[in-house]
Amino acid sequence: MNANNQFDVIIIGGGITGAGTQRDCAMRGLRTLLIERSDIATGATGRNHGLLHSGARYAVNDPESAAECIRENMILRKVAAHCIDPSDGLFVSLPEDDLDYQKTLVQACRNAGIRAEIIDPDLARRLEPSVNPDIIGAVRVPDCSVDPFRLCAANMLDAKLHGGQVRLHTDVTAIIKEGNTVKGVRTHNRNTGEDTDFYAPIVVNACGVWGQELASMAGVRVGMFPAKGSLLIFAHRVNNMVINRCRKPSNADILVPGDTVCIVGTTSSRIPLEECRNVAVTPDEVTLLITEGMKLAPRLASTRILRAYAGVRPLVSADDDPSGRNISRGIVCLDHEVRDGVKGLVTITGGKLTSYRLMAEIATDLVCRKLGIDKACETAIHPLPGSEEGSYEEVAKKIWENPTTAQKVAASRLGSRVSRIRTGDRRDDALICECEQVTMGEINLAIERLEASTLTDLRRRTRVGMGTCQGEYCACRAAGLLAKAHGCIEKERADIDSFLQERWKGNFPIGWGDTLREAEYTQWVYKHVLGI
Amino acid sequence: MQYQEYTQSENNFEECTKCSICTVFCPVLQVNPLFPGPKQAGPDGERLRLKDPGFFDATLKYCLNCKRCEVACPSGVNVADIIQSARLHYDQTPPKLRDRILACTDLMGKMARPFAPLINGVASKELPRTLIETALKVDHRRIFPKYGSRSFEAWLRRRQKEQAAFPLQVAYFHGCYVNYNYPQLGKDLVKVLNALGVGVQLLDKEKCCGIAMIVNGMRKEAVKNATHNVSIIRKALEKEGVKVITTSSTCTLTLREEYPALLDVDNADVHDSILIASRYIFECLEKGATLKFRPDYHKRIAYHEPCHMERMGWGIFSERLLRMIPGVEYMPLDSNCCGIAGTYGFKKENYDNSQAIGAALFDQIRAVNPDIVACDCETCKWQIEMSTGYSVLNPISILAEALDTN
Numbered sequence: 001m002n003a004n005n006q007f008d009v010i011i012i013g014g015g016i017t018g019a020g021t022q023r024d025c026a027m028r029g030l031r032t033l034l035i036e037r038s039d040i041a042t043g044a045t046g047r048n049h050g051l052l053h054s055g056a057r058y059a060v061n062d063p064e065s066a067a068e069c070i071r072e073n074m075i076l077r078k079v080a081a082h083c084i085d086p087s088d089g090l091f092v093s094l095p096e097d098d099l100d101y102q103k104t105l106v107q108a109c110r111n112a113g114i115r116a117e118i119i120d121p122d123l124a125r126r127l128e129p130s131v132n133p134d135i136i137g138a139v140r141v142p143d144c145s146v147d148p149f150r151l152c153a154a155n156m157l158d159a160k161l162h163g164g165q166v167r168l169h170t171d172v173t174a175i176i177k178e179g180n181t182v183k184g185v186r187t188h189n190r191n192t193g194e195d196t197d198f199y200a201p202i203v204v205n206a207c208g209v210w211g212q213e214l215a216s217m218a219g220v221r222v223g224m225f226p227a228k229g230s231l232l233i234f235a236h237r238v239n240n241m242v243i244n245r246c247r248k249p250s251n252a253d254i255l256v257p258g259d260t261v262c263i264v265g266t267t268s269s270r271i272p273l274e275e276c277r278n279v280a281v282t283p284d285e286v287t288l289l290i291t292e293g294m295k296l297a298p299r300l301a302s303t304r305i306l307r308a309y310a311g312v313r314p315l316v317s318a319d320d321d322p323s324g325r326n327i328s329r330g331i332v333c334l335d336h337e338v339r340d341g342v343k344g345l346v347t348i349t350g351g352k353l354t355s356y357r358l359m360a361e362i363a364t365d366l367v368c369r370k371l372g373i374d375k376a377c378e379t380a381i382h383p384l385p386g387s388e389e390g391s392y393e394e395v396a397k398k399i400w401e402n403p404t405t406a407q408k409v410a411a412s413r414l415g416s417r418v419s420r421i422r423t424g425d426r427r428d429d430a431l432i433c434e435c436e437q438v439t440m441g442e443i444n445l446a447i448e449r450l451e452a453s454t455l456t457d458l459r460r461r462t463r464v465g466m467g468t469c470q471g472e473y474c475a476c477r478a479a480g481l482l483a484k485a486h487g488c489i490e491k492e493r494a495d496i497d498s499f500l501q502e503r504w505k506g507n508f509p510i511g512w513g514d515t516l517r518e519a520e521y522t523q524w525v526y527k528h529v530l531g532i
Numbered sequence: 533m534q535y536q537e538y539t540q541s542e543n544n545f546e547e548c549t550k551c552s553i554c555t556v557f558c559p560v561l562q563v564n565p566l567f568p569g570p571k572q573a574g575p576d577g578e579r580l581r582l583k584d585p586g587f588f589d590a591t592l593k594y595c596l597n598c599k600r601c602e603v604a605c606p607s608g609v610n611v612a613d614i615i616q617s618a619r620l621h622y623d624q625t626p627p628k629l630r631d632r633i634l635a636c637t638d639l640m641g642k643m644a645r646p647f648a649p650l651i652n653g654v655a656s657k658e659l660p661r662t663l664i665e666t667a668l669k670v671d672h673r674r675i676f677p678k679y680g681s682r683s684f685e686a687w688l689r690r691r692q693k694e695q696a697a698f699p700l701q702v703a704y705f706h707g708c709y710v711n712y713n714y715p716q717l718g719k720d721l722v723k724v725l726n727a728l729g730v731g732v733q734l735l736d737k738e739k740c741c742g743i744a745m746i747v748n749g750m751r752k753e754a755v756k757n758a759t760h761n762v763s764i765i766r767k768a769l770e771k772e773g774v775k776v777i778t779t780s781s782t783c784t785l786t787l788r789e790e791y792p793a794l795l796d797v798d799n800a801d802v803h804d805s806i807l808i809a810s811r812y813i814f815e816c817l818e819k820g821a822t823l824k825f826r827p828d829y830h831k832r833i834a835y836h837e838p839c840h841m842e843r844m845g846w847g848i849f850s851e852r853l854l855r856m857i858p859g860v861e862y863m864p865l866d867s868n869c870c871g872i873a874g875t876y877g878f879k880k881e882n883y884d885n886s887q888a889i890g891a892a893l894f895d896q897i898r899a900v901n902p903d904i905v906a907c908d909c910e911t912c913k914w915q916i917e918m919s920t921g922y923s924v925l926n927p928i929s930i931l932a933e934a935l936d937t938n
Binding site: 257393468473 | 535536537538539540541545546547548549550551552568571572575576577578579580582583584586587588589590591607
């Protein structure tokens with residue numbers, strides 16, 4: 001044991017819950033370490049709609065979650081401004097929907113403190129021209145879209161700025177226990193092959209759906225009940241407001257505009273825990289998503305689909321009920337010392353993307369109580385790095401006299417942190433990803449400052465490869481930069497291969513028309529031109 | 533499993549597979565690194581602009597709307613339309629006075645005609661041109677087209693009766709250039725068509741096709757002209773057997789393709805009846821009509837296919853007509869943009885790029901050393917004449933010149 005591997009708290013899981021918890025702990029002065037098996041936001045964090053709920057969706061069935069959502073929504077608009085597109089949302093009723101539900105919804109929203117106004121369908125059609133013209137009713141609510149990758153990266157970065165340490169691509173192979181007390185974790189770094197032990201009086205399990213596995217390493221049981229949700233990404237923004245179906249939550253009834261695309265989803269089906277690591281979208285789900293999506297915005301019927309993907313909701317049985325009868329979508333924070341008699345282990349799970357900050361606060365409060373630290377949470381007051389200064393236009397104007405499109409787009413992605421991008425030189429300003437306008441400077445920043453070590457890591461931090469070409473040109477360009485940074489070409493060859501395989505995985509379920517044509521073209525480029 | 537029956541997007545921007553062939557064919561990109569290129573300015577940029585109109589890039593003004601990207605695109609993406617649409621919808625800066633003056637070819641023609649000799653005289657002098665450059669940023673090296681003192685409309689109106697006597701009739705969309713600057717081309721058309729037994733009518737007060745307004749950000753004015761023109765064309769077509777004929781490739785492309793694509797003016801019912809004269813004449817000859825040519829006509833003619841002619845795929849008609857003239861030694865020129873693109877090349881900031889784009893064409897013309905350059909576009913004509921000294925004639929004028937009317 002030495003000072004280098006001794007921490008106050010070790011957080012396992014680099015999703016938004018883990019990153020948020022590390023930030024909170026670090027801001028309260030704790031020495032923190034975050035360990036993630038693969039990369040940030042690889043689980044449920046990065047595999048959802050990217051919807052920052054107003055809470056309206058939950059208002060009728062789960063007023064408590066709804067109230068949580070609207071409070072967090074309002075906080076995150078301020079502290080995570082550069083990750084959020086305050087687009088507002090509509091709940092629309094189609095002729096086959098019961099208009100009485102609209103009344104129920106609006107009443108429930110008001111009870112939960114959510115601004116929900118019934119608007120004329122005509123006004124709704126004007127506000128959001130892509131909406132189904134047949135709507136008979138519309139309610140406007142403060143839904144937003146949020147970039148979960150950016151949000152996660154900003155939390156991790158802030159934790160680092162507060163002295164936190166991060167180990168990505170690192171497995172926890174064992175929990176180190178002395179008697180009934182957790183002392184630390186044994187880890188294996190996938191990139192370097194190194195095995196290291198880290199010690200801390202508290203270990204926080206923020207592994208989402210994989211939390212059951214981690215808990216079992218410590219000899220305690222956390223009952224997860226994973227539910228798969230599938231979504232479709234369309235190749236451009238059809239809508240600029242979130243469109244929800246005004247009925248009891250059901251399949252494919254939310255269409256969210258997210259950055260340059262829009263996303264319809266989700267489906268919901270329970271799956272066994274063993275299947276969580278490799279979920280695939282089925283043809284039936286694609287059919288369901290297209291047919292239901294078309295009812296929200298008819299244009300989806302003729303809009304190119306970019307990808308299909310699925311995520312796993314980390315639903316958890318509340319409290320001590322291991323049977324799963326009492327499944328909660330709410331936040332679950334388990335103190336295993338009280339619950340199971342295992343000291344030094346805390347599990348934070350359940351909840352949702354919108355309430356990640358609150359989950360982190362609850363977990364950190366518990367950690368601080370255990371460590372005897374009396375310091376208030378400040379994550380709701382201090383903006384995340386990037387969100388300190390106004391709109392992207394203001395940010396860009398401060399740096400460049402006449403910002404180019406690429407510079408404006410970079411400012412919209414990074415907020416005030418855009419000033420850290422090296423620029424001015426023709427090489428730094430050269431575009432790596434043309435679809436999403438990512439420059440070499442931005443890629444290098446992500447490699448140097450945001451812990452990106454693979455192409456997929458880069459994609460999550462910069463949107464490289466997320467555009468319509470799906471890595472056709474940018475993958476090999478970005479790979480060149482990674483190879484240079486790591487001084488290793490062979491590893492990058494394998495990296496390109498796995499990146500393109502992962503892109504193809506998302507193309508495959510919707511592999512027809514232009515998406516297939518494009519994938520075929522990409523294959524020519526890589527196989528026949530580049531010989532990879 | 534249900535598939536989408538078809539996918540389609542505005543100007544097909546989403547059908548782009550990012551192959552970048554358009555980038556290779558863009559003449560601007562080769563001389564001006566400030567231009568982001570057709571792919572980035574077009575389909576790539578469109579996705580960003582849909583997210584936030586603030587991502588509009590002012591450098592899109594460097595696109596000269598030659599549409600060579602659209603010809604090159606294997607995926608049917610209307611790249612130039614995407615760019616010009618974006619300029620019309622997202623550009624917040626109002627058009628400059630200079631651009632307004634350059635764009636209002638109709639109004640300028642009307643005002644200039646009565647003072648034609650004076651204006652022609654002034655515009656050909658160095659000092660006034662320098663003053664114009666200082667005041668309006670119109671390049672002083674640019675030579676202006678001369679104005680005629682009598683309009684083509686007035687000329688044809690006086691011959692309405694004799695034209696009405698022909699068994700077949702067409703309506704002629706002459707455009708601003710023929711009307712105000714070069715009525716001779718209109719007269720040449722009348723001569724050729726009359727020889728085919730076709731009489732020429734005027735449309736009911738045509739207005740400028742509006743292309744110069746479109747590319748100079750004057751959407752409202754362009755829509756007004758388009759709506760008017762489509763309605764008078766529709767009226768003319770109601771008369772049995774009439775087609776609408778043009779002699780300018782750019783007017784033709786604007787009337788047929790730009791109205792619906794850029795201005796949302798529906799022309800579906802009249803679209804197929806608007807033809808450039810060379811295509812119409814070719815079709816008449818295919819159907820059995822004949823033209824008799826002078827035995828003493830001998831010319832070496834190099835044909836430059838204007839970009840917009842190439843976009844329509846119609847250069848073949850002009851080529852076939854020229855080769856039909858017995859005394860013509862026909863020499864095709866390589867597919868190149870001349871660089872002027874209407875009002876584009878008049879602007880001081882574009883002059884050098886405009887000339888650089890055209891350089892390959894100019895060099896080839898000099899090397900070929902023809903008697904005449906043939907070309908279906910008036911602004912190409914100005915550019916080639918100014919830059920090479922060779923005289924340029926519309927294929928219709930060459931037909932008229934070679935025609936044996938005895």
